[in-house]
Amino acid sequence: xxxxxxxxxxxxxxxxxxxxxxxxxxxxxxxxxxxxxxxxxxxxxxxxxxxxxxxxxxxxxxxxxxxxxxxxxxxxxxxxxxxxxxxxxxxxxxxxxxxxxxxxxxxxxxxxxxxxxxxxxxxxxxxxxxxxxxxxxxxxxxxxxxxxxxxxxxxxxxxxxxxxxxxxxxxxxxxxxxxxxxxxxxxxxxxxxxxxxxxxxxxxxxxxxxxxxxxxxxxxxxxxxxxxxxxxxxxxxxxxxxxxxxxxxxxxxxxxxxxxxxxxxxxxxxxxxxxxxxxxxxxxxxxxxxxxxxxxxxxxxxxxxxxxxxxxxxxxxxxxxxxxxxxxxxxxxxxxxxxxxxxxxxxxxxxxxxxxxxxxxxxxxxxxxxxxxxxxxxxxxxxxxxxxxxxxxxxxxxxxxxxxxxxxxxxxxxxxxxxxxxxxxxxxxxxxxxxxxxxxxxxxxxxxxxxxxxxxxxxxxxxxxxxxxxxxxxxxxxxxxxxxxxxxxxxxxxxxxxxxxxxxxxxxxxxxxxxxxxxxxxxxxxxxxxxxxxxxxxxxxxxxxxxxxxxxxxxxxxxxxxxxxxxxxxxxxxxxxxxxxxxxxxxxxxxxxxxxxxxxxxxxxxxxxxxxxxxxxxxxxxxxxxxxxxxxxxxxxxxxxxxxxxxxxxxxxxxxxxxxxxxxxxxxxxxxxxxxxxxxxxxxxxxxxxxxxxxxxxxxxxxxxxxxxxxxxxxxxxxxxxxxxxxxxxxxxxxxxxxxxxxxxxxxxxxxxxxxxxxxxxxxxxxxxxxxxxxxxxxxxxxxxxxxxxxxxxxxxxxxxxxxxxxxxxxxxxxxxxxxxxxxxxxxxxxxxxxxxxxxxxxxxxxxxxxxxxxxxxxxxxxxxxxxxxxxxxxxxxxxxxxx
Numbered sequence: 016x017x018x019x020x021x022x023x024x025x026x027x028x029x030x031x032x033x034x035x036x037x038x039x040x041x042x043x044x045x046x047x048x049x050x051x052x053x054x055x056x057x058x059x060x061x062x063x064x065x066x067x068x069x070x071x072x073x074x075x076x077x078x079x080x081x082x083x084x085x086x087x088x089x090x091x092x093x094x095x096x097x098x099x100x101x102x103x104x105x106x107x108x109x110x111x112x113x114x115x116x117x118x119x120x121x122x123x124x125x126x127x128x129x130x131x132x133x134x135x136x137x138x139x140x141x142x143x144x145x146x147x148x149x150x151x152x153x154x155x156x157x158x159x160x161x162x163x164x165x166x167x168x169x170x171x172x173x174x175x176x177x178x179x180x181x182x183x184x185x186x187x188x189x190x191x192x193x194x195x196x197x198x199x200x201x202x203x204x205x206x207x208x209x210x211x212x213x214x215x216x217x218x219x220x221x222x223x224x225x226x227x228x229x230x231x232x233x234x235x236x237x238x239x240x241x242x243x244x245x246x247x248x249x250x251x252x253x254x255x256x257x258x259x260x261x262x263x264x265x266x267x268x269x270x271x272x273x274x275x276x277x278x279x280x281x282x283x284x285x286x287x288x289x290x291x292x293x294x295x296x297x298x299x300x301x302x303x304x305x306x307x308x309x310x311x312x313x314x315x316x317x318x319x320x321x322x323x324x325x326x327x328x329x330x331x332x333x334x335x336x337x338x339x340x341x342x343x344x345x346x347x348x349x350x351x352x353x354x355x356x357x358x359x360x361x362x363x364x365x366x367x368x369x370x371x372x373x374x375x376x377x378x379x380x381x382x383x384x385x386x387x388x389x390x391x392x393x394x395x396x397x398x399x400x401x402x403x404x405x406x407x408x409x410x411x412x413x414x415x416x417x418x419x420x421x422x423x424x425x426x427x428x429x430x431x432x433x434x435x436x437x438x439x440x441x442x443x444x445x446x447x448x449x450x451x452x453x454x455x456x457x458x459x460x461x462x463x464x465x466x467x468x469x470x471x472x473x474x475x476x477x478x479x480x481x482x483x484x485x486x487x488x489x490x491x492x493x494x495x496x497x498x499x500x501x502x503x504x505x506x507x508x509x510x511x512x513x514x515x516x517x518x519x520x521x522x523x524x525x526x527x528x529x530x531x532x533x534x535x536x537x538x539x540x541x542x543x544x545x546x547x548x549x550x551x552x553x554x555x556x557x558x559x560x561x562x563x564x565x566x567x568x569x570x571x572x573x574x575x576x577x578x579x580x581x582x583x584x585x586x587x588x589x590x591x592x593x594x595x596x597x598x599x600x601x602x603x604x605x606x607x608x609x610x611x612x613x614x615x616x617x618x619x620x621x622x623x624x625x626x627x628x629x630x631x632x633x634x635x636x637x638x639x640x641x642x643x644x645x646x647x648x649x650x651x652x653x654x655x656x657x658x659x660x661x662x663x664x665x666x667x668x669x670x671x672x673x674x675x676x677x678x679x680x681x682x683x684x685x686x687x688x689x690x691x692x693x694x695x696x697x698x699x700x701x702x703x704x705x706x707x708x709x710x711x712x713x714x715x716x717x718x719x720x721x722x723x724x725x726x727x728x729x730x731x732x733x734x735x736x737x738x739x740x741x742x743x744x745x746x747x748x749x750x751x752x753x754x755x756x757x758x759x760x761x762x763x764x765x766x767x768x769x770x771x772x773x774x775x776x777x778x779x780x781x782x783x784x785x786x787x788x789x790x791x792x793x794x795x796x797x798x799x800x801x802x803x804x805x806x807x808x809x810x811x812x813x814x815x816x817x818x819x820x821x822x823x824x825x826x827x828x829x830x831x832x833x834x835x836x837x838x839x840x841x842x843x844x845x846x847x848x849x850x851x852x853x854x855x856x857x858x859x860x861x862x863x864x865x866x867x868x869x870x871x872x873x874x875x876x877x878x879x880x881x882x883x884x885x886x887x888x889x890x891x892x893x894x895x896x897x898x899x
């Protein structure tokens with residue numbers, strides 16, 4: 016009817032403000048009459064507070080008066096003024112004026128896990144039998160904090176107000192029992208269900224200095240949450256309320272949000288079980304009750320071990336699952352369970368550990384679905400299991416990254432099982448089989464994996480059992496990550512590469528010993544080395560202007576620097592990545608370090624010299640500039656990668672690990688024939704660095720940074736050892752490429768996958784895989800360089816292998832790479848084998864992550880070059896006509 020907001024006074028002594036006749040206020044009201052009614056009960060601050068006279072509603076923005084006496088007098092005068100001047104509205108209700116100075120309370124956003132909530136302004140109920148300085152203090156504190164405040168004078172009005180408003184904070188006067196019993200009021204409020212999320216504060220009298228501290232237990236037993244020592248200071252009251260808001264109220268608000276989560280769980284069609292870290296059942300949803308035949312009360316509080324087990328359950332599988340999930344890993348696979356009726360059923364189970372306070376596992380969440388291929392399961396849930404489950408699985412099958420494989424054809428499980436005519440059930444069986452294999456192969460040592468697969472075969476269809484037999488054959492081999500080659504005679508170049516680069520070379524002949532001099536050259540080179548990067552000679556500076564390009568010609572830099580390109584390129588790249596600033600060392604120290612490292616590379620080697628080190632450093636810096644790589648690593652990772660690239664082949668003798676092991680070298684004995692050269696490179700690099708303070712680039716960083724940096728450098732250099740090549744590549748594909756491909760697909764509709772990428776690459780283990788892959792690709796990037804550079808590198812590595820074969824024949828050592836005989840070798844064939852076997856898959860995976868179209872185009876062009884030469888029966892680097 017267009018009336019202004021009105022004030023209603025209930026018969027129990029509560030004042031309400033409402034905006035219309037449709038208010039939720041109690042129906043029994045006494046209308047405020049002009050000059051007759053006495054305002055009593057409740058003063059309010061609500062959404063309609065603007066309509067109440069400013070002093071009456073305590074809405075004034077002015078500072079409160081200095082003493083309580085004038086403030087109460089002013090309020091009484093305002094009340095009388097309001098009664099005297101309030102005009103009639105519609106002939107029934109008193110109209111009030113709107114205060115333009117009222118405090119506007121705002122909402123607050125609260126995050127609980129992935130859930131974002133909006134908290135309305137806090138509501139406070141003050142229960143004081145009479146007005147005094149303490150009640151005024153809390154009133155003005157609410158005003159300052161922007162809370163909506165109500166005051167009740169009687170127990171009845173307090174309960175009536177709480178039932179209507181559900182305040183988050185209640186302050187009860189516990190100083191004097193003459194007017195009401197505060198503890199009885201608290202118990203009455205606590206008897207109401209909405210009070211479980213309300214914080215109740217008791218105002219207790221101030222103690223004298225000689226009075227003993229009283230126990231809070233009676234207050235807690237009555238339902239109070241806190242006590243407040245009498246203090247009428249507005250600031251003290253404000254501090255107390257704000258602490259309650261940011262503590263208990265915020266926590267209670269988050270707990271209220273859990274009601275929505277439990278509602279979702281109760282209506283979920285998948286069976287859900289939540290247990291403690293000790294496997295005590297804490298919650299099951301109705302779907303779980305239906306699946307297992309139990310009532311909730313029969314399960315909650317029991318340990319899982321108390322429930323009957325299925326006869327088909329493998330005890331070893333239970334131990335494996337328990338060990339796996341207690342390490343914080345998620346487990347997924349097929350499990351058998353026994354219903355209350357005694358029937359055994361198969362379930363798809365996914366168990367996720369939930370980490371809580373202190374970083375410890377506090378709960379396990381199990382999501383279970385019936386495995387509908389089982390006849391008992393079909394009868395149990397015939398109405399919805401088949402259709403819904405098949406639909407879910409068909410939609411949730413992950414997208415995997417498809418990498419090219421030129422080496423061999425593989426027999427897939429799906430090709431074996433596709434012979435069945437029962438397509439729907441076969442699809443389900445294939446899904447469950449692959450899910451089990453996928454989850455189990457990463458959850459335990461290989462012996463437990465084999466045991467689990469053996470147990471799974473007992474209840475599997477014949478086609479799946481045959482596929483698992485093939486799986487067991489593969490798993491029982493020793494080289495799980497190395498591709499299986501065909502007959503060695505078919506591809507001697509590939510066979511020789513594998514023998515030379517990926518074996519430990521333990522075919523040692525007695526009496527033969529190879530010792531190369533570990534020339535720890537700590538003196539500075541006689542070359543003219545710049546004092547600073549700005550002192551670089553013009554011809555070198557001009558070449559370095561192009562160092563950020565992938566097509567940078569390292570051989571031109573080698574020529575103008577008299578075979579010492581590492582110092583010059585290192586100074587330029589290290590300055591670009593602020594290495595000196597991170598290490599807190601001077602440029603002179605960095606320059607001296609680069610000189611010492613370069614002096615310990617053998618310039619007599621045709622391939623493994625400082626030019627190769629500079630080339631790997633250049634490639635590493637190029638990769639670090641790519642967006643995804645840059646976003647996955649921090650500054651310490653970048654510095655570690657650049658240092659690792661610089662030292663990764665220091666003091667390389669120009670011979671392979673297999674040669675050193677066969678020759679019984681000092682290093683092979685020292686490092687037990689395992690990663691001999693790579694271990695030597697890292698050990699010598701740190702020895703050279705720390706031996707002289709003038710070149711010790713680590714001397715100014717703290718111990719923790721040094722240890723982290725050192726471990727990262729060692730890990731990356733050891734990753735260049737080829738015996739674990741396929742292990743590193745496969746881990747990168749499975750941990751980085753495939754999850755990112757799946758996330759990319761699912762996030763297309765959202766328009767961005769940056770957050771998904773960050774979630775995958777921010778794991779420390781995945782960052783380690785990225786760094787390993789980066790230096791591995793940088794180390795063997797020659798086939799991805801422009802054709803002329805690729806040809807030069809191919810000639811150099813071939814010459815070094817020719818020299819090793821010559822020496823092996825002279826010393827009577829086993830020839831580990833017979834095809835690298837300088838009189839018979841086909842360099843194109845060796846390059847084709849190297850690219851097919853080592854390069855293609857690795858760079859496919861690295862390109863999928865870092866996006867390197869230029870490199871992949873060079874790789875395709877270079878591969879075509881070698882293929883053309885091979886088809887023409889040419890064994891050299893170029894056609895004879897091109898050499899002329």
